[in-house]
Amino acid sequence: MRDGFVKVAAVTPKIRVADTEYNANIICDYITEAADAGAKVIVFPELAITGYTCGDLFIQEVLLEGAGDALLKIAGYSSDVDALIFVGLPLSCNGKLYNTAAAINRGEILGFVPKTYLPTYNEFYEARHFARGMEEPAEVDFAGKKLPIGTKLLFSCADMPELKLGVEICEDLWTPEPPSIRHARNGAVVIVNLSASNETTGKDVYRRNLVNGQSARLLCGYLYASAGDGESTQDVVYSGHNLIAENGRMLAESKRFTVGVTTAEIDVRRIMTERRRMTTFEMRGDGYREIPFSLKTEETVLTRRFDPTPFVPHDRADREKRCDEILAIQAMGLKKRLEHTNCKTAVVGISGGLDSTLALLVTVYAFDLLGMDHRQVKAVTMPGFGTTDRTYDNAVKLIQSLEADFIEVDIRDAVNVHFRDIGQDASVHDVTYENGQARERTQILMDIANKENGMVIGTGDLSELALGWATYNGDHMSMYAVNASVPKTLVRHLVRFYADTCNDAGLKEVLLDVLDTPVSPELLPPEDGKISQKTEDIVGPYELHDFFLYHMLRQGFSPRKIFRIAKLAFAGTYDDATILKWLKIFCRRFFAQQFKRSCLPDGPKVGTVAMSPRGDLRMPSDASAAIWLDEIDKLAKSIRK
Numbered sequence: 001m002r003d004g005f006v007k008v009a010a011v012t013p014k015i016r017v018a019d020t021e022y023n024a025n026i027i028c029d030y031i032t033e034a035a036d037a038g039a040k041v042i043v044f045p046e047l048a049i050t051g052y053t054c055g056d057l058f059i060q061e062v063l064l065e066g067a068g069d070a071l072l073k074i075a076g077y078s079s080d081v082d083a084l085i086f087v088g089l090p091l092s093c094n095g096k097l098y099n100t101a102a103a104i105n106r107g108e109i110l111g112f113v114p115k116t117y118l119p120t121y122n123e124f125y126e127a128r129h130f131a132r133g134m135e136e137p138a139e140v141d142f143a144g145k146k147l148p149i150g151t152k153l154l155f156s157c158a159d160m161p162e163l164k165l166g167v168e169i170c171e172d173l174w175t176p177e178p179p180s181i182r183h184a185r186n187g188a189v190v191i192v193n194l195s196a197s198n199e200t201t202g203k204d205v206y207r208r209n210l211v212n213g214q215s216a217r218l219l220c221g222y223l224y225a226s227a228g229d230g231e232s233t234q235d236v237v238y239s240g241h242n243l244i245a246e247n248g249r250m251l252a253e254s255k256r257f258t259v260g261v262t263t264a265e266i267d268v269r270r271i272m273t274e275r276r277r278m279t280t281f282e283m284r285g286d287g288y289r290e291i292p293f294s295l296k297t298e299e300t301v302l303t304r305r306f307d308p309t310p311f312v313p314h315d316r317a318d319r320e321k322r323c324d325e326i327l328a329i330q331a332m333g334l335k336k337r338l339e340h341t342n343c344k345t346a347v348v349g350i351s352g353g354l355d356s357t358l359a360l361l362v363t364v365y366a367f368d369l370l371g372m373d374h375r376q377v378k379a380v381t382m383p384g385f386g387t388t389d390r391t392y393d394n395a396v397k398l399i400q401s402l403e404a405d406f407i408e409v410d411i412r413d414a415v416n417v418h419f420r421d422i423g424q425d426a427s428v429h430d431v432t433y434e435n436g437q438a439r440e441r442t443q444i445l446m447d448i449a450n451k452e453n454g455m456v457i458g459t460g461d462l463s464e465l466a467l468g469w470a471t472y473n474g475d476h477m478s479m480y481a482v483n484a485s486v487p488k489t490l491v492r493h494l495v496r497f498y499a500d501t502c503n504d505a506g507l508k509e510v511l512l513d514v515l516d517t518p519v520s521p522e523l524l525p526p527e528d529g530k531i532s533q534k535t536e537d538i539v540g541p542y543e544l545h546d547f548f549l550y551h552m553l554r555q556g557f558s559p560r561k562i563f564r565i566a567k568l569a570f571a572g573t574y575d576d577a578t579i580l581k582w583l584k585i586f587c588r589r590f591f592a593q594q595f596k597r598s599c600l601p602d603g604p605k606v607g608t609v610a611m612s613p614r615g616d617l618r619m620p621s622d623a624s625a626a627i628w629l630d631e632i633d634k635l636a637k638s639i640r641k
Helices: 020-036 052-059 061-080 170-174 179-185 203-217 268-277 316-341 354-370 389-402 412-422 431-451 462-467 488-501 505-515 535-539 542-554 559-569 576-592 626-640
Strands: 005-012 041-043 084-093 096-105 108-114 138-142 145-149 153-157 164-169 190-195 221-226 243-246 249-253 260-267 289-293 346-349 377-381 405-408 455-458
Touching: 005 020, 005 221, 005 243, 020 041, 020 061, 020 260, 041 190, 041 221, 052 061, 061 084, 061 096, 061 108, 084 138, 084 164, 084 190, 096 164, 096 289, 108 138, 108 153, 108 164, 108 289, 164 170, 164 179, 170 179, 170 190, 170 203, 179 190, 190 203, 203 221, 203 243, 203 249, 221 260, 243 260, 249 260, 260 268, 316 354, 316 455, 316 488, 346 354, 346 431, 354 377, 354 389, 354 455, 354 488, 354 505, 377 389, 377 431, 389 405, 389 505, 412 431, 431 455, 462 488, 462 542, 462 576, 488 505, 488 542, 535 542, 542 559, 542 576, 559 576, 559 626, 576 626
Parallel strands: 005 041, 041 084, 108 145, 153 289, 164 190, 190 221, 346 377, 346 455, 377 405
Antiparallel strands: 005 260, 084 096, 096 108, 138 145, 153 164, 221 243, 243 249
């Protein structure tokens, strides 16, 4: 439960229709299995104690008494179980029969939530036996106690205030206005659904979409447990299709036509962060009654997968679709800017590296959309002290392949004059030595743009912006930054996608060599003709930084939580000390370099994480990183012990 993770379980037992004693024993066995797996919330199907398919047996007093006795047995059995358990049964109250979910915690029955919507179409005849659930909480006499009953009940964990659960039952989800909408707007972060959804061909897809969609719409975890084997097959078949979703992502799904326990970990703190971020998620106060329950505060053993490359889909088809979309967004953004300014020329600095390659590809794409000649794209290569033959040759070949206008300006003489003017020793390869070259290149690009009545296209990417890996008023500046929201881990795939789809063997060859070239600013002299300055040796692996960036900005995770999931995501790749080392550098640089992001040029947002000061990141340039760094230092001390 630490860091907001709660293990949940959806269970489909093999029941016997109308055999309440047998069903109680099976349910107890599955409670043990789910609890042994670490589940803190355990959900059984609709009417699991009796079976959903009892038909007119629901009016038999002996069945109802058996259901009540079975519930007491289950409650007593669970007295030592550290979990909140939901199990379905028919319940008589004030002369009416209700299809209910009973909530149990540590041997105590906390209350009952009745089903709201009763289907009476096709094969369903629930209104023949059951009454619609009352909204306002009432009381029902059960086993000598007065217990709450009603749809406006939420179950709130006293030991983890973020964990609040609402209940709906089967058909409730399939209606135009599911009760879960109101539950969520009154504080529920997890919705449990006790269901008996029979199987027809294709219904599983619809069911999955409903659960996923509702979890996304309500920014919640959704736990769906469905009836399966053992229900009557007189006219229909039940498949036991269990589903666990979180904010539009399917965490776990059982194989249909099976029984057993399906588990996953729902991140309730992530859900709360997302709700705070989404200002259109408006809370209400509809007179709900919150019923407390308790759980031990323990560290949840995580089994859910954490993607080491959250910006890059692993499925090839999904990845190619994303690349195609992003290239189109980048090009359309630039197209609009060129149209608005009536600008007929674009100026791009080409180093032979990944970022400038992508910027040139996008620029050519935009010119194609406008029906403009590629010769109006001024592709400028500016060899300096660190330029290698490989990157220079790739820059030239790239420009020629795209039929852009090739311009070469050697910056070495100009930079040496500048160094002389400011008293900089050219043999001292310090930050002045490096940044002097970067600023000289930007000056050249800006002046060519003025000369050609054109626009300088920025090449820097999202990862560099996060780390402040840009020379202020150097490559930091442009007139439109097409790569500004593209992370480094995705840049590679965009260039690769372009190479695979360009239908030009020569262009593909040069793009593949660019992809194979080490990432470098090339501001220090080469060694034996090869790149001496490798960016990732200085600032750290971009795959780690992009992981940190995503989970800090998009999810709002703390360093402790990021470290915890990074260990799982990068197991076997980086050890704990290495992850912490670069996490500290990321946090330190992220806060220290905000002043560069506060004056960024315009550029298109392509994904869910961006750092435009006019849009996604309104952050003061002098904010302190102290509490983030302090948490990392504490983590470092703990792993050294």
